[in-house]
Amino acid sequence: EVQLVESGGGLIQPGGSLRLSCAASGLTVGSNYMSWVRQAPGKGLQWLSVIYSDGRTYYADSLRGRFTISRDDLKNTVSLQVNTVRAEDTAVYYCVTQSLYWGQGTLVTVSS
């Protein structure tokens, strides 16, 4: 059974940085494309980033270089580094693969 478990969310002050992680079981992250999608409270879904099995990475244009996706094949995890956070980054962040498998999400709240 495939499971994706996100961690690293919480309350963070504007301007700070955070690192979200997604631990996978039942699949090998290095053999799949892994994405991050977020959902602001009461809002729709926003795709953020993807890392392919060959290591290529892509980001939504709106992220303006503040986000970095990476992968640790030994730990079978995918991470999303978010810098200079803003109030509008407040959202549930989901790890997704193959469109089919979604984690339960981790909530990030940006507030002073």
Next chain:
Amino acid sequence: EIVMTQSPAILSVSPGERATLSCRASQNIHSNLAWYQQKPGQPPRLLIFGASTRATGIPARFSGSGSGTEFTLTISRLEPEDFAVYYCQQYYNWPPWTFGQGTKVEIK
């Protein structure tokens, strides 16, 4: 970037009735469309991919149709557990994935 537009924003339907949800793409995406269902506090669940193929375990009352720029998700007879928000998503020209803004199916 391909823009996905869903209609209506809210659909009020009685249990047992048919629900028809629409999704329009700003350009031709062929059949590269997925539908998701999301309930409060849960992640989205994949219902349909390839515009019309049901994902594993999805009941036959869910059906998808369309190609090009116009797509439809039909729920033939609404069950109580079907009241949720539904999103369409294109994966023809990605990255990025782009999602519609969602249609909330509520109890009439």
